[in-house]
Structures are given as C-alpha cells and as structure tokens.
Amino acid sequence: MPAESDGTQAQPSTGPVRILDPSGPEVIPGETPSVPESPIKPRDDWRSAYVWSMRLVDAVAIIATLLLAQLGRFGADGSRGGGDLEWHGMTVSYWFVGLVLGITWWAWLDLRGARAIRLIGYGVEESREVSTATLIFYSAIAIISFALSLPFARGYVMIALPLGLVFLVLGRWGLRTSLLFRRRRNRSAMSRTMVVGRQRGTLETVQSLQDHVEAGLAPVVAYYPKGKQPIPAKLKDIEIRNTLPVGERPTVAGILEAAHRNRVQALVLTNNSPLSSAEIRHLSWYLADARIRLIMNTGLTDIAGPRIHTQHLAGLPFIHVSTPHLSRSRRIIKRGMDILGSMFALLVLSPVMIAVAAMIKAHDRGPVFFGQERVGLDGSRFKMLKFRSMYTDAEERKAALLAANESQGDVLFKMKDDPRVTKPGKVLRRYSLDELPQFVNVLKGEMSLVGPRPPLESEVDKYEDYVHRRLRVKPGITGLWQVSGRSDLDWDQSVRLDLYYVENWSVLEDTLILLRTVKAVFAPSGAY
Known part of the structure; x- marks a missing residue:
C-alpha cells in the first residue's frame, strides 16, 4: 500500500538500473540514522x-x-x-x-x-x-x-x-x-524509484515497472542481497549490476543513504523483503520525513482491487481477500446483459451478416457457416457457430501443418499465414467478422458476450489442473485476452488473463471489455 506524502520529484534517469551497496550500521529501535536533506527542490515536483x-x-x-x-x-x-x-x-x-x-x-x-x-x-x-x-x-x-x-x-x-x-x-x-x-512517449512525469527485496522478487518487480510505464514508477536503483541462484533468462535483459556479496543483508541506514544519493522519490518494497517488521516500520518513518513515497508489494497478483480489504485484527494490519463467487443475482444480471446485448447486435448487424454470407457463398459456393464442437460452462459441449473463413477441407489439412504451429505451450494451434484461410476469410478474421454468428450462441445461453475463449476438447485434454478454472464461467465472444493482444499473446499470457477474469468478474469489467473490443477489432495487429 502506498504511503502518501507530498514528495519532491524530478525526471527519472533513462540510464540503466544500478545496484548499490551502501555501507552503514543497522538501525537500532529508537535511534534515528542521519538522513540527508533531499536534493530535489519542490519547484521540480511534477x-x-x-x-x-x-x-x-x-x-x-x-x-x-x-x-x-x-x-x-x-x-x-x-x-x-x-x-x-x-x-x-x-x-x-x-x-x-x-x-x-x-x-x-x-x-x-x-x-x-x-x-x-x-x-x-x-x-x-x-x-x-x-x-x-x-x-x-x-x-x-x-x-x-x-x-x-x-x-x-x-x-x-x-x-x-x-x-x-x-x-x-x-x-x-x-x-x-x-x-x-x-x-x-518519452518517460517523463515519472517518479525515480528504488526497489528493495530479495534477488528474484526485486528483478521481477523492476521488469514489471519497466514494462508498464503507465504506473509512473521509473526504477533507477535496485537493492537486494545477491542470491546463489543465477538470474532467470527472461530477466537477463534488465540492465542491473549487482555488487552486494552473497548473503549480505540490506540495512535501513544503507537503504536511506542509497535512496538520497540517487535522488529517489518512491521506494518499492517487494513482498519477499529481507527486512523485519520493526525495520519496515522505522524505514517508513524516515521515508515519510524525507518525503519519499513507500509502496509495498503484497505479492497478491491477478486479484482485482475490490476483492482486497485491509483490516486491523489483534492490533495487527491484515489484508483480507474476498472469495470469488458468482452469486445467483450476479448470474441473472450477466444473463440479462447477454440476452439484451445479443438481440441488439443481431438486429443492428443483420445487414453486415447478410453481406458477409453473400461474399462467402460467391467465393467458392461452399457452406456459409462453420459449426465446431467446443467445451463450455463446467465442461458442457455445444456447437459454436462462425462464418466460414477457411476452405472446406481445412480440418483434413490441419495434421500436415502441425509442425508449423507458432503457439507456445502446444495447446493452441496458430499460424499467421495459414494456407487454409480463404481470401475473404482473411478480411473476416482481420475485423473479427467471422465471430458474428456467435451472438446466436449467446442468445441460446451456450456462450456469453464476455468470457474466456471457448476451447476445443483436444485443447482441454492438454490443460493443467489449474487451467480448468477457465470453464467455471461461460465462454465469451470477447474477453480479456482478445482486448489485450489477441493472437499475439502466448498461451501462458492468455490463461493468466482468462483466470483473472474468472476470479474477478463484475458488471463494470464486462462493460469495459466490450468497449475495448471495439478498439481491438480495428487494431492492426493480433488478428489472424
């Protein structure tokens, strides 16, 4: 949780994140270390x-x-x-x-x-x-x-x-x-940030902050004791030089000295921080006096804010995480949205659907619709409708193309230039027009407007145990993964987004996803 202050600010450095090894004695409770005055002037506070x-x-x-x-x-x-x-x-x-x-x-x-x-x-x-x-x-x-x-x-x-x-x-x-x-555009209006914790948690936090500049935290210093295990391959591209000896423990005085030496404006403490609760309490006091924001990472990933509540029990601060539950009333609301939304879509988009059907028929005289068995709510089976975007022998040709599968995880089958896709099919897939008949599935109650991607039975057979949680809600025409990158996302990213949706469903979330879907449909990437 952030500790509020009117901290002074300056523009973050665009150079590599540095690891510092400030020497200094441990802070003794009741004893205040020498805290230098912040060199950042109030007039620079964006x-x-x-x-x-x-x-x-x-x-x-x-x-x-x-x-x-x-x-x-x-x-x-x-x-x-x-x-x-x-x-x-x-x-x-x-x-x-x-x-x-x-x-x-x-x-x-x-x-x-x-x-x-x-x-x-x-x-x-x-x-x-x-x-x-x-x-x-x-x-x-x-x-x-x-x-x-x-x-x-x-x-x-x-x-x-x-x-x-x-x-x-x-x-x-x-x-x-x-x-x-x-x-x-230029990483301006951001806070110079120091990340403190153990090796892996610190590096992962740094990378996350670098990948999400919208958070406004620019990591310029990382402070952690060097671990015995090597840095994971996916984190090696982070420009961090570690100078702390193996097993050396950060000190409060050292953290403060490093923070002021590097003009830090926010300090992120990871969930695996090596500091004791007493040290964290003292650190928060000194940071508040120096007008440096303290942000603590709870480690509760993929849990929406409304499910997290702070409570004081027995004189201690606890974080309460509400159990995800789609109650009867919430199911009724979601079903009502599905019925009204699908009826409205079918009515408004009927001219487009007629034009698409005519285009498919004129191309090769084959069937207009393609029905495929998919797995729905709690493992139920249903036939999902789509406008046909592939040649009629697409399923027979799939076996010969398995070696060219571009999807990681060996669960989904994806090809950017799939030779089975017809010329009209490329246009339909580019703008997701092939999905329009699924509003009929929604009206029938087999699908929802928003939800995880409806999987094939062969895909479900390859699921790890935890991935089956995707089936706890109805599959949707659109969902979090569709509006967050579509086919450009790998399997693990798609699963993570789908499970986040299942765990944190709300009417507002559905509404926002539907609005973002319009933008995703016209986006130039991710659709194939």
Missing part, C-alpha cells in the same frame, strides 16, 4: 503541478455544470420561475446558491481525497473516487434540505448531478490521457 491541474479542471467542470443547471432550470433571466430560494422570510438568488455550492463542491473533492497523489494515472479508481465524492455531496444537500425544510429546486439538482459527474470524469480523463501519452 506531481504537485498535476494536482493543481486537477483542481483547475475540476473548477472548470463545476462552473460549467452549475451554469448549465441555472440556465436549464430557470433561464438566463429567471423567466421560468423560481429563480430565488425562499426560506423563513429570506430570499436568496440561485446565482448566489450556485456560487456557494460550487466552492463547497470543489473544496469537498480535496477533503474527500479525490485529488490524492495515489490516484494519478489510475482511471477506474480516480473516476470512482470523484463519483463517490460527488454523490455524497449531493446526498448531503438532500439531507440538509429535508432537515431544514429548504424548498430546494429539484430540477436544478437533477440537471447538476449527472452533468457534474460527466464533466468531472471527462475532465480527469483528458488530463490522464495527456499524462499517459507523455509517459509512453
């Missing part, structure tokens, strides 16, 4: 500038909202009546009411923590915090109006509330998009 940008964008959104609410409800000159709020003989113009509401609303977003540094770059969490703060604010207005018998114009609130939510979320989205663009 995070402070970004927070002020959030304040400015929020102010513009709130002003626009209340102005439109005023004009929409009362008109520019109050010609629609009720332009004043009357209460116990006092009359107040709604223009003044709007001014008070706007200032209070704007300040409340700060008090509620909707502009906290930890939210920078994290869209879903930021939007949730902004929405929650706004709903609480308007709920308070409703309660106060009822308690004091204020004749507050309901039409005014009915306009301001939804408009405010939309404007605030869109404003934050614009800021966030600009920030992520800067990070991906």
Whole structure:
C-alpha cells in the first residue's frame, strides 16, 4: 500500500538500473540514522503541478455544470420561475446558491481525497473516487434540505448531478490521457524509484515497472542481497549490476543513504523483503520525513482491487481477500446483459451478416457457416457457430501443418499465414467478422458476450489442473485476452488473463471489455 506524502520529484534517469551497496550500521529501535536533506527542490515536483491541474479542471467542470443547471432550470433571466430560494422570510438568488455550492463542491473533492497523489494515472479508481465524492455531496444537500425544510429546486439538482459527474470524469480523463501519452512517449512525469527485496522478487518487480510505464514508477536503483541462484533468462535483459556479496543483508541506514544519493522519490518494497517488521516500520518513518513515497508489494497478483480489504485484527494490519463467487443475482444480471446485448447486435448487424454470407457463398459456393464442437460452462459441449473463413477441407489439412504451429505451450494451434484461410476469410478474421454468428450462441445461453475463449476438447485434454478454472464461467465472444493482444499473446499470457477474469468478474469489467473490443477489432495487429 502506498504511503502518501507530498514528495519532491524530478525526471527519472533513462540510464540503466544500478545496484548499490551502501555501507552503514543497522538501525537500532529508537535511534534515528542521519538522513540527508533531499536534493530535489519542490519547484521540480511534477506531481504537485498535476494536482493543481486537477483542481483547475475540476473548477472548470463545476462552473460549467452549475451554469448549465441555472440556465436549464430557470433561464438566463429567471423567466421560468423560481429563480430565488425562499426560506423563513429570506430570499436568496440561485446565482448566489450556485456560487456557494460550487466552492463547497470543489473544496469537498480535496477533503474527500479525490485529488490524492495515489490516484494519478489510475482511471477506474480516480473516476470512482470523484463519483463517490460527488454523490455524497449531493446526498448531503438532500439531507440538509429535508432537515431544514429548504424548498430546494429539484430540477436544478437533477440537471447538476449527472452533468457534474460527466464533466468531472471527462475532465480527469483528458488530463490522464495527456499524462499517459507523455509517459509512453518519452518517460517523463515519472517518479525515480528504488526497489528493495530479495534477488528474484526485486528483478521481477523492476521488469514489471519497466514494462508498464503507465504506473509512473521509473526504477533507477535496485537493492537486494545477491542470491546463489543465477538470474532467470527472461530477466537477463534488465540492465542491473549487482555488487552486494552473497548473503549480505540490506540495512535501513544503507537503504536511506542509497535512496538520497540517487535522488529517489518512491521506494518499492517487494513482498519477499529481507527486512523485519520493526525495520519496515522505522524505514517508513524516515521515508515519510524525507518525503519519499513507500509502496509495498503484497505479492497478491491477478486479484482485482475490490476483492482486497485491509483490516486491523489483534492490533495487527491484515489484508483480507474476498472469495470469488458468482452469486445467483450476479448470474441473472450477466444473463440479462447477454440476452439484451445479443438481440441488439443481431438486429443492428443483420445487414453486415447478410453481406458477409453473400461474399462467402460467391467465393467458392461452399457452406456459409462453420459449426465446431467446443467445451463450455463446467465442461458442457455445444456447437459454436462462425462464418466460414477457411476452405472446406481445412480440418483434413490441419495434421500436415502441425509442425508449423507458432503457439507456445502446444495447446493452441496458430499460424499467421495459414494456407487454409480463404481470401475473404482473411478480411473476416482481420475485423473479427467471422465471430458474428456467435451472438446466436449467446442468445441460446451456450456462450456469453464476455468470457474466456471457448476451447476445443483436444485443447482441454492438454490443460493443467489449474487451467480448468477457465470453464467455471461461460465462454465469451470477447474477453480479456482478445482486448489485450489477441493472437499475439502466448498461451501462458492468455490463461493468466482468462483466470483473472474468472476470479474477478463484475458488471463494470464486462462493460469495459466490450468497449475495448471495439478498439481491438480495428487494431492492426493480433488478428489472424
């Protein structure tokens, strides 16, 4: 969990990550090591500038909202009546009411923590915090109006509330998009980060941060005791030089000295850190005094945030992970979304489907549809429909092509230039048009709009035990792996994404995947 601070910032170095071996005595409880003053000046703090940008964008959104609410409800000159709020003989113009509401609303977003540094770059969490703060604010207005018998114009609130939510979320989205663009383009607006832990955990954390620049943490220093085992091959491309002797244990004083020497602005402590709980507590105090963020990796991978809760039991901080469970009500909601979505898709896309069917028939006079037995929910079998994108003898020719399989893991069969695909089939696969008949499978209840890829029985036979968890939900037309790289992902990556979906299903997640599917369909890569 991040430890909040107003830490000073500077642009991260683009050079290799370095391993430092600062010497220094162990920190004795109650004894404070010498902590040098941070050399990074406040005026270089990009995070402070970004927070002020959030304040400015929020102010513009709130002003626009209340102005439109005023004009929409009362008109520019109050010609629609009720332009004043009357209460116990006092009359107040709604223009003044709007001014008070706007200032209070704007300040409340700060008090509620909707502009906290930890939210920078994290869209879903930021939007949730902004929405929650706004709903609480308007709920308070409703309660106060009822308690004091204020004749507050309901039409005014009915306009301001939804408009405010939309404007605030869109404003934050614009800021966030600009920030992520800067990070991906030249790795600017990022925090110089030090990673502390044991060898393997530290290297994996460094690589993960380097691969996901949107997190805003640029690892410039790694600090870990050298292990006896060699660095895994997949991590050898990380430019890290280790100078710590085998078995030497990092010290709090050494960590602090290295952090300040390298102008570190955030420190990531891996889940396998060699520090004791007392040392971590003391380290957090010194980092807070130096305005360096402390971020602790719990090691709970592939678990969505809403399932993780912190609890204090017996005076100790515990992390509670909720058990994934698709209850009856959640199944009903998901099935309702499937029925409405598939009916709407079949109705809207029927002209496209007719044109595709005609194109397939005109090409080789073969059948338009291709039905293939797939494995569905809890191992059930069903016939999945597709527009035919291969020649009619494709299954017979597959055996001769097995040696050219490009998929890792020997479970799936993939070829970028599969000779069995027809000329129209290449177009259908490029834009996923061959999948359209599966809306019929969804309507019949055999598939869902969103879910793991429906596997063949021969693929299921090769599954390891844990991979069978993919079958705990209905297979989908689209899913996490389809919107995260499609066929460019290897088998292990696809399984990991599918299992994450199974473990963390939600209505919001389905909605986001459906929206991302539109982008993935028109993406130039991953479809073959």
